[in-house]
Amino acid sequence: MPDKTVRIRRAGEGRRRPVLLAIAGDSAAGKTTLTAGLVEALGPERCVSLCTDDYHRYDRAQRRSLPFTALHPDCNYVEIMEQHLQLLASGQPILKPVYDHGTGELTRPELVEPGDFVIVEGLFPLHTKLARACFDVTVYLDPPEPTRRAWKVDRDVRKRGYTREQVLAELDLREPESAAYIRPQRAHADIVVRFGPIPGRTDPAGTPLSAELLLRPTIPHPDLTEVLQPGLSRAVHLRLDRDTDGRPVDTLHIHGYVPREESLTVEKAIWASIGAPGTRAPESLGRITVGERSEPLAITQLLLLHHLLEAAA
Amino acid sequence: MPDKTVRIRRAGEGRRRPVLLAIAGDSAAGKTTLTAGLVEALGPERCVSLCTDDYHRYDRAQRRSLPFTALHPDCNYVEIMEQHLQLLASGQPILKPVYDHGTGELTRPELVEPGDFVIVEGLFPLHTKLARACFDVTVYLDPPEPTRRAWKVDRDVRKRGYTREQVLAELDLREPESAAYIRPQRAHADIVVRFGPIPGRTDPAGTPLSAELLLRPTIPHPDLTEVLQPGLSRAVHLRLDRDTDGRPVDTLHIHGYVPREESLTVEKAIWASIGAPGTRAPESLGRITVGERSEPLAITQLLLLHHLLEAAA
Numbered sequence: 001m002p003d004k005t006v007r008i009r010r011a012g013e014g015r016r017r018p019v020l021l022a023i024a025g026d027s028a029a030g031k032t033t034l035t036a037g038l039v040e041a042l043g044p045e046r047c048v049s050l051c052t053d054d055y056h057r058y059d060r061a062q063r064r065s066l067p068f069t070a071l072h073p074d075c076n077y078v079e080i081m082e083q084h085l086q087l088l089a090s091g092q093p094i095l096k097p098v099y100d101h102g103t104g105e106l107t108r109p110e111l112v113e114p115g116d117f118v119i120v121e122g123l124f125p126l127h128t129k130l131a132r133a134c135f136d137v138t139v140y141l142d143p144p145e146p147t148r149r150a151w152k153v154d155r156d157v158r159k160r161g162y163t164r165e166q167v168l169a170e171l172d173l174r175e176p177e178s179a180a181y182i183r184p185q186r187a188h189a190d191i192v193v194r195f196g197p198i199p200g201r202t203d204p205a206g207t208p209l210s211a212e213l214l215l216r217p218t219i220p221h222p223d224l225t226e227v228l229q230p231g232l233s234r235a236v237h238l239r240l241d242r243d244t245d246g247r248p249v250d251t252l253h254i255h256g257y258v259p260r261e262e263s264l265t266v267e268k269a270i271w272a273s274i275g276a277p278g279t280r281a282p283e284s285l286g287r288i289t290v291g292e293r294s295e296p297l298a299i300t301q302l303l304l305l306h307h308l309l310e311a312a313a
Numbered sequence: 314m315p316d317k318t319v320r321i322r323r324a325g326e327g328r329r330r331p332v333l334l335a336i337a338g339d340s341a342a343g344k345t346t347l348t349a350g351l352v353e354a355l356g357p358e359r360c361v362s363l364c365t366d367d368y369h370r371y372d373r374a375q376r377r378s379l380p381f382t383a384l385h386p387d388c389n390y391v392e393i394m395e396q397h398l399q400l401l402a403s404g405q406p407i408l409k410p411v412y413d414h415g416t417g418e419l420t421r422p423e424l425v426e427p428g429d430f431v432i433v434e435g436l437f438p439l440h441t442k443l444a445r446a447c448f449d450v451t452v453y454l455d456p457p458e459p460t461r462r463a464w465k466v467d468r469d470v471r472k473r474g475y476t477r478e479q480v481l482a483e484l485d486l487r488e489p490e491s492a493a494y495i496r497p498q499r500a501h502a503d504i505v506v507r508f509g510p511i512p513g514r515t516d517p518a519g520t521p522l523s524a525e526l527l528l529r530p531t532i533p534h535p536d537l538t539e540v541l542q543p544g545l546s547r548a549v550h551l552r553l554d555r556d557t558d559g560r561p562v563d564t565l566h567i568h569g570y571v572p573r574e575e576s577l578t579v580e581k582a583i584w585a586s587i588g589a590p591g592t593r594a595p596e597s598l599g600r601i602t603v604g605e606r607s608e609p610l611a612i613t614q615l616l617l618l619h620h621l622l623e624a625a626a
């Protein structure tokens with residue numbers, strides 16, 4: 001044994017540090033939808049995504065006899081999640097655990113090799129300081145609770161084999177842990193995204209949701225003041241504001257009720273201003289499901305795409 | 314995001330580096346038996362063991378259509394194994410994959426938290442330089458091929474649901490990869506252990522196996538010259554020798570055909586000389602199965618126990 005020292009990285013291997021984006025938020029806050037469009041826009045050969053739900057410590061059957069829900073840190077391998085984030089952030093592959101939401105079982109792990117971009121979505125990516133330190137850009141999804149509850153009922157009944165009553169009971173059960181462990185992550189995000197109806201407006205049912213983005217000065221945001229001069233567009237406007245805790249923020253409002261043509265003009269202007277020169281806004285942006293689009297989602301993804309490309313430059 | 318730097322270890326956490334022992338060798342070379350006695354002697358609260366078979370990249374069904382066997386490095390997550398060895402060597406927990414030898418499936422991973430001692434047994438622990446650098450003591454199990462083949466047939470038929478013909482066919486299939494990837498690890502071991510009949514002797518069937526231990530000068534071995542003066546004992550003797558490649562080594566011969574009382578005297582003398590003062594040789598040493606003991610195995614384990622305790626001191 002000529003060499004007894006432990007080396008963490010092989011010398012001269014030249015792995016490049018990927019860019020890491022966190023998308024944190026409560027269950028059914030829209031994390032997967034937001035992530036999917038970004039992965040498609042960047043291309044799966046350059047961008048991988050993973051979900052921190054895979055770090056569940058117990059399967060669904062085991063959780064039934066536990067005094068806490070999946071939203072409690074003790075119900076998750078938080079330390080292993082931190083370790084894997086650190087490995088990915090330094091360009092190394094991980095063997096990631098897999099939680100099957102269909103069956104509620106923990107199954108065979110899978111190899112994740114970081115490309116240029118890694119998107120980490122889930123309940124806990126911003127829970128600890130060590131985890132937060134691994135990210136280049138951090139997002140918290142913060143829909144109004146009635147919107148999120150409706151999304152969760154719809155999804156869990158359609159895709160995860162629960163009844164409506166089971167989902168509503170689970171939401172009530174989770175509320176204290178949501179308040180204690182999930183929502184505090186909002187304070188640690190560079191960008192807070194709220195998809196929802198605009199408070200005070202009485203739009204007819206079926207009106208597309210709007211988005212409000214808090215842009216915190218913790219990362220440099222693109223200068224949108226030229227593109228978004230006050231009064232220039234009904235679709236999008238930027239405002240200097242105060243966060244709920246009094247801290248100054250920029251707020252970007254993107255209105256869902258505006259006709260698509262109008263949003264598209266703004267989208268193109270933003271992309272021309274912040275996108276890579278000569279490129280077009282990727283087609284995949286704004287897609288909710290097959291055939292269903294959201295302009296506020298597209299513009300949110302556009303902004304995140306800009307941040308990812310900037311961080312990689 | 315106040316802190317963008319990636320820290321690999323939390324400051325001030327004070328985790329102690331555990332002692333790592335590698336036990337490498339081909340399939341059915343006796344790795345699990347050797348390991349089990351050491352874990353029991355040290356206590357499962359201080360010592361964990363893991364098997365590198367868990368790092369199989371493909372399950373049994375997938376392997377049927379592959380052009381190589383489980384003995385090929387490409388059939389294993391070697392890079393993840395290296396990563397996990399490095400993490401364990403620095404005192405960190407891992408989420409270890411699990412290969413089920415009964416079903417041939419890859420299943421739910423399990424948390425491994427290193428205690429004071431970690432024993433890593435398997436086909437590949439000494440395959441790469443990075444892996445070798447993680448160990449404090451390294452062992453290669455090198456039984457004569459006829460002995461190993463007999464062990465493999467016996468175990469795989471009794472415990473893994475194969476027929477005798479299947480095991481023999483598998484042994485032939487594996488031979489080129491065994492020569493290419495497994496046996497070269499012998500050159501990297503501090504101690505090479507050969508359990509088997511003594512060449513040239515015609516002992517009756519059922520005579521317990523003897524052991525020959527090559528003690529390479531790559532780690533400091535205990536001074537056994539006083540205990541094992543030539544002619545003092547028929548059971549155990551030490552000799553200056555040359556390895557097959559001509560390198561000088563000490564060879565410790567432990568004879569299985571000697572009556573237990575005689576071996577036990579030597580065992581006690583060795584333990585008094587090298588064991589912790591005031592302790593007795595642990596009862597668990599030398600156990601092959603329930604009710605079946607091997608003095609050569611006990612004395613081999615005694616020597617390894619000494620090395621582990623020395624490295625931890």
